[in-house]
Amino acid sequence: MTRRRAFAIVAGSAVLAFAGGSVRLAAQQVPPPPQSEISVSRSGVDLAALDRNANPCDDFYKFACGGWMTKHPAPPDQPRYGRFEELQNRNNEILRDILENAAKPGGAGTSAEMQKVGDYYASCMAEEEIEKKGTAPLAADLARVDAIKTKNDIPAVVGQMHTVGMTGFFGFGSAPDFKDATQYMLIYGQGGLGMPDRDYYFKEDANSAKLREAYVAHVARMLELGGTTATAAAAGAKTIMQIETALAKAALDRVAQRNPNNVYHKMSRDEVKKLMPNFNMSQYLERAEAPPGDSANVTEPDFMKAVDAVVAANSLADLKTYLRWHVVHSNAHMLPKRFVDENFNFYNKTLTGAQEQRPRWKRCVDAADADLGEALGKIYVERTFGTEGKTRTIEMVEGIEAALARDIDEISWMSPETKKAAVTKLRAVANKIGYPDRWRDYSSLRIARGDAYGNSQRSNLFGYRRQMAKIGKPVDKTEWLMTPPTVNAYYNPLENNINFPAGILQPPFFNRAADDAVNYGAAAAVVGHELSHGFDDQGRQFDAQGNLREWWTAADGKAFVERAACFDKQYSSYTAVGDVKLNGKLTMGENVADNGGLRLAWMALMERLKTKPLGQADGFSPQQRFFIGWAQMWCENKSPEIARLHAQTNPHSPGEYRTNGVVVNMPEFAQAFSCSAAAKMVAKEPVCRVW
Numbered sequence: 001m002t003r004r005r006a007f008a009i010v011a012g013s014a015v016l017a018f019a020g021g022s023v024r025l026a027a028q029q030v031p032p033p034p035q036s037e038i039s040v041s042r043s044g045v046d047l048a049a050l051d052r053n054a055n056p057c058d059d060f061y062k063f064a065c066g067g068w069m070t071k072h073p074a075p076p077d078q079p080r081y082g083r084f085e086e087l088q089n090r091n092n093e094i095l096r097d098i099l100e101n102a103a104k105p106g107g108a109g110t111s112a113e114m115q116k117v118g119d120y121y122a123s124c125m126a127e128e129e130i131e132k133k134g135t136a137p138l139a140a141d142l143a144r145v146d147a148i149k150t151k152n153d154i155p156a157v158v159g160q161m162h163t164v165g166m167t168g169f170f171g172f173g174s175a176p177d178f179k180d181a182t183q184y185m186l187i188y189g190q191g192g193l194g195m196p197d198r199d200y201y202f203k204e205d206a207n208s209a210k211l212r213e214a215y216v217a218h219v220a221r222m223l224e225l226g227g228t229t230a231t232a233a234a235a236g237a238k239t240i241m242q243i244e245t246a247l248a249k250a251a252l253d254r255v256a257q258r259n260p261n262n263v264y265h266k267m268s269r270d271e272v273k274k275l276m277p278n279f280n281m282s283q284y285l286e287r288a289e290a291p292p293g294d295s296a297n298v299t300e301p302d303f304m305k306a307v308d309a310v311v312a313a314n315s316l317a318d319l320k321t322y323l324r325w326h327v328v329h330s331n332a333h334m335l336p337k338r339f340v341d342e343n344f345n346f347y348n349k350t351l352t353g354a355q356e357q358r359p360r361w362k363r364c365v366d367a368a369d370a371d372l373g374e375a376l377g378k379i380y381v382e383r384t385f386g387t388e389g390k391t392r393t394i395e396m397v398e399g400i401e402a403a404l405a406r407d408i409d410e411i412s413w414m415s416p417e418t419k420k421a422a423v424t425k426l427r428a429v430a431n432k433i434g435y436p437d438r439w440r441d442y443s444s445l446r447i448a449r450g451d452a453y454g455n456s457q458r459s460n461l462f463g464y465r466r467q468m469a470k471i472g473k474p475v476d477k478t479e480w481l482m483t484p485p486t487v488n489a490y491y492n493p494l495e496n497n498i499n500f501p502a503g504i505l506q507p508p509f510f511n512r513a514a515d516d517a518v519n520y521g522a523a524a525a526v527v528g529h530e531l532s533h534g535f536d537d538q539g540r541q542f543d544a545q546g547n548l549r550e551w552w553t554a555a556d557g558k559a560f561v562e563r564a565a566c567f568d569k570q571y572s573s574y575t576a577v578g579d580v581k582l583n584g585k586l587t588m589g590e591n592v593a594d595n596g597g598l599r600l601a602w603m604a605l606m607e608r609l610k611t612k613p614l615g616q617a618d619g620f621s622p623q624q625r626f627f628i629g630w631a632q633m634w635c636e637n638k639s640p641e642i643a644r645l646h647a648q649t650n651p652h653s654p655g656e657y658r659t660n661g662v663v664v665n666m667p668e669f670a671q672a673f674s675c676s677a678a679a680k681m682v683a684k685e686p687v688c689r690v691w
């Protein structure tokens, strides 16, 4: 199931997550998770994951993960299977238990909120009922498109679609003003494409051409399922391909989007209207429930011009076909099996190499987490999150922040002036750990038992109205952009805070039974990674208050760019799959954060060992355990299809290079494992380093 969410936060990747895609993790307590599956020893090293036949100095990833990779082939419904997914599967069982209880009559107890969660899940699981309703739930949405009489009617229909989470033409929402991060403003972003990236529409290799063919066939089948005749659907799919290709050509690529200055264009309402003379913006804004107020960030003005040109150049009938497709596409996950299967066929099977659809309950757990995540998350936290996790995490965070302060003080390439501003930014970073202080109030959201389609749309509308209600209000830095059971973490440059959901503070990321060595290589390095995002190629452009502002001297900025370019060269030389290399520019921020994060964690551990020395354990020194802790977060197996998809769209490097690409830059690694100068994990050229 591909979930379609209302355009919410910011264009580009201004929110810097730790892993690609949200994955969730299980808890340690109730109900007892199958701990045997995570075979960590007392030291925290997963001994069964090791491949003792591999030489750590030649291929550290294979040494740390080879055993795990042999024992955990990717299951048919999960084309990428790593430690994140492994733990998510356990976590899913806990969430399933919470949801099934809440879905039973009387199972939600006295809480009206849990009743909603239970009703939502029960409705999503009621496949027979969904089957019986057929395309009836879709009828009103398609009728709205059918009723369009002139091009002037289009904007209001698009506005309505956006409010309930449907895609089409562009994205719309709210976000902090990049240059006054205390205030929210409206934001327009590029959108309306059914393929994962603009480049899919015109790359000339054989694989891309084949994917385009498969996409057109998929669009045709979806139109047909939505009630279009076979002949009209086949012709319509070609039209849609042509419209989306025109939009894709005007879209900013992922690398360009990484520069926040490229996606910040503050415009008045009149300026936006002038940008799109053929698209009645007043009607759009009214139907999209945009609050009054003048300025907006039009992230990609050229893209909006292209939308306008598409509206001008295409016939009314063709534009209606394009909207029909987005109506069916956006709602497929809550429609009968034939829609869900066809969606799976293209988005999972063709694009990611999945062999089987994930079981319904897993998809409904995901949907409940996406739509009612803080209601579900509250119960998850009650069941699983101990106070010790929070205390030790805060301790690690403080150690990492102290390490970065020392690092800034010691580096030779930065002037005292920039150093001072960097320390000011570092001191201002806020740490959010576990779960929100104030839970979201879902009381105005109506969930009706037996109405999966309507529940999904009303949940999207609820989320959308939350976004609109922020306009003109001060930025709420206590808000979380991930739900508590998420196995991930993020740095938000517009708020200058780092966020660690309860879900990631579990083995193998954080192991409360283990000593510091593995925990610093894993959890503390995650902390260091997120903190480094505040000082990567993107994050460094925002100041202590979250404003997009140059606070570096020109010479220091230049020195940073030169140092970061080393990572571009290093990672661009790595092969993702077949003839596809990694994109060193797309992955730069994550690579800077991985390298900086592990170094900061190393510095923090060395500082701690001075007062809390550790000895050998499980045959490894504390230094060795530290590096194994890092590597064992990245063990994974995946299909060639998903490796290709990620190389083009994911700002994170694959697990193998998140491991080997980082340790090769640390002479401390070679020392810990007594590697000879000729070994593969020992750099032959000067190593890359920013932090």
Ligand SMILES: [Zn+2]
Residues within 6 Å of the ligand: 016, 017, 018, 019, 529, 530, 533, 590, 593
């Ligand atoms: Zn990251």
